[in-house]
Amino acid sequence: MPVDKAMADAILDTYRNMYREISEKGVESESFKAMENALRRMEALAMETDDITDFTAKLTTENLFIQFSNAYSETMAALLRGEYSGDDGDEILLEKTLEAYENSIKNLEADPNYEILKAPIEELIELGRSGISYAVFLRTAEEKGLYQLLEGDLIVRDSIMRDRTFAEFMHLPLEVEKQDKLLKIHDKLVADSPFKVADSFQFGLERERLDWEYAPLITGWNITIRLWEKMLMNVYDWLDSFGSFAPHDERWVDLRGQTFTMRNIKRTQECNPGVLRAREVVLQDYFQLGWDDIFQHETYINEYQANRVWYSDETLELIKKAYPHCQPYQKPPEELVNQAETIYTQKRYKRPEAFQYSSEDKEKFISLFGEQKWDELFNR
Amino acid sequence: MEKRHQEYLQYYQARLKKYEHNPLYPYSHESQDALYQAIANSKNLEEFGQKVENEQLALKSAIALVKDKETARMNFYQDLNEEIRSHAPLRILEFVDSVKTEAELINTVTEIEGEVNIEITLDLFTQEISHDLMMLEEIEVYQNAEVPEEWKEEINHDYPQELIDQGRKDWVEMVVPNAQQWDPHWKFNLDLIWEERHRRLIPIPDEILKKRVEQFKNYRGI
Numbered sequence: 311m312p313v314d315k316a317m318a319d320a321i322l323d324t325y326r327n328m329y330r331e332i333s334e335k336g337v338e339s340e341s342f343k344a345m346e347n348a349l350r351r352m353e354a355l356a357m358e359t360d361d362i363t364d365f366t367a368k369l370t371t372e373n374l375f376i377q378f379s380n381a382y383s384e385t386m387a388a389l390l391r392g393e394y395s396g397d398d399g400d401e402i403l404l405e406k407t408l409e410a411y412e413n414s415i416k417n418l419e420a421d422p423n424y425e426i427l428k429a430p431i432e433e434l435i436e437l438g439r440s441g442i443s444y445a446v447f448l449r450t451a452e453e454k455g456l457y458q459l460l461e462g463d464l465i466v467r468d469s470i471m472r473d474r475t476f477a478e479f480m481h482l483p484l485e486v487e488k489q490d491k492l493l494k495i496h497d498k499l500v501a502d503s504p505f506k507v508a509d510s511f512q513f514g515l516e517r518e519r520l521d522w523e524y525a526p527l528i529t530g531w532n533i534t535i536r537l538w539e540k541m542l543m544n545v546y547d548w549l550d551s552f553g554s555f556a557p558h559d560e561r562w563v564d565l566r567g568q569t570f571t572m573r574n575i576k577r578t579q580e581c582n583p584g585v586l587r588a589r590e591v592v593l594q595d596y597f598q599l600g601w602d603d604i605f606q607h608e609t610y611i612n613e614y615q616a617n618r619v620w621y622s623d624e625t626l627e628l629i630k631k632a633y634p635h636c637q638p639y640q641k642p643p644e645e646l647v648n649q650a651e652t653i654y655t656q657k658r659y660k661r662p663e664a665f666q667y668s669s670e671d672k673e674k675f676i677s678l679f680g681e682q683k684w685d686e687l688f689n690r
Numbered sequence: 691m692e693k694r695h696q697e698y699l700q701y702y703q704a705r706l707k708k709y710e711h712n713p714l715y716p717y718s719h720e721s722q723d724a725l726y727q728a729i730a731n732s733k734n735l736e737e738f739g740q741k742v743e744n745e746q747l748a749l750k751s752a753i754a755l756v757k758d759k760e761t762a763r764m765n766f767y768q769d770l771n772e773e774i775r776s777h778a779p780l781r782i783l784e785f786v787d788s789v790k791t792e793a794e795l796i797n798t799v800t801e802i803e804g805e806v807n808i809e810i811t812l813d814l815f816t817q818e819i820s821h822d823l824m825m826l827e828e829i830e831v832y833q834n835a836e837v838p839e840e841w842k843e844e845i846n847h848d849y850p851q852e853l854i855d856q857g858r859k860d861w862v863e864m865v866v867p868n869a870q871q872w873d874p875h876w877k878f879n880l881d882l883i884w885e886e887r888h889r890r891l892i893p894i895p896d897e898i899l900k901k902r903v904e905q906f907k908n909y910r911g912i
Contacts, residue, residue: 367871376804380797400694445697452704504707511759512714515766522770529820530893536824581845584835591834592827596894638836 313365318356325349344381348374400444408438430456455505479674481616488524537593538604548582549632551575552647555654583636620664695735702726714762721754756786771886774813778806815869816882819906826905829853858911
């Protein structure tokens, strides 16, 4: 059964357009035939394969993207050699170059960084149309670092800053740290370069190194949060399951009826302590951390400050008091259950600012995406 | 010197300056210097053009830039012990000095990158164990939880077994077929978990990871 047409078109249209561009020039060459064959095979696979994953895997493993691109490059190179062999080659080259830059500006229109990206291209075009010779155009472009800027260096620093601000907004301290280092690296590359533009290849390697260094740290951070979050919930649910409100709470209510609801409550009361203790072993095994370490741990402090710790301070204190009693075959003391009842009845279990953004967070978001976006997402 | 000749001389001077004092581009500096010397020591641009063609200076510049970048990448990946990722620059550096045309250079580099990208894709399937860590923890927690007798069947056996059954089904129906689209003979290689590029991404002690590997085999039916 053929791949969904819209999905296949999204992949193949680029190649169809490249083929048509050459075909309209009336080219007949071995490399053009190779383009034709590669495209024909891609179209056949779109009909033969069942889903997009299978389709793209076959396109890759049969090297069709590469075959087509290589054939296209050879065809274009031959065309260009034919056009530029004359005496007025310099003028033609300059004109073709400026035409290509003008087209590239049109292609960038949909990019969110359009205004920044088009600036160096417009500068190149202005330079080219200023009446200078092709050789002077080339030299000036090199000296102004315009080719490096074409690779996007103007937006690189800006995008690092934006990524850093977004990481701050999301309260991801390791990401913030990484972006700070990346900024220093970028600025050093700029300072060291003869034309004061960071070499994009060098920068790319440094960025990849930083990502590589931080990957295990970020994974460890996230695993730690995952473990203590579940432990807090184990104790919280266990204590609440002894409350008179439990049969009406969505954590235990079963659509199959009261019998199942009560069984759910009994399961929490009798099994959560065992589950909690088994989770403690995992936290200890992984990071040599215990329950008492959680509340001073940097991950907990960060999540608390980010308003991602859902429980009210009062509930957190109650959880800490309940913990020592949360042992297999034990029940919580009556006074703790009474406190849980009061909190539940008065709906004081959740922090008022839980999962809310602070005014500082709001400012950061607006600086990145604008007030309209903020209103759209958060002021509905 | 004729004006156009002078203008091109200054252009090649600017190109040379780009690579001065940059230890990352020794070959490019050398090739740009060759171009600059060729144009500086030519009586006119026609003579320069002849030198470029006879000595293949443009091709040598392209080769030089590839050598510089691939040497940097090779050193980078070897420094990081990213063995599979280093295959592309290693293979490119083996053949690059023998190319005869720009087209051959571009085509061969692209083909090698394509082939190595498939190697990388397949190698990355080793990280399925990282993705499974949370599930393996859940299974262990529920299997080991100390619970009253009436709950042992459900908590210590039924629920973990349900997770394992789903894990095995998912492996056979999704993970393996997906990997075998890239290599029809693909099988998970447990030894690769201990290769540094994969091991470093699982930030838990060795003895715990050994336990997780056994649990992973059971979870996925390997």
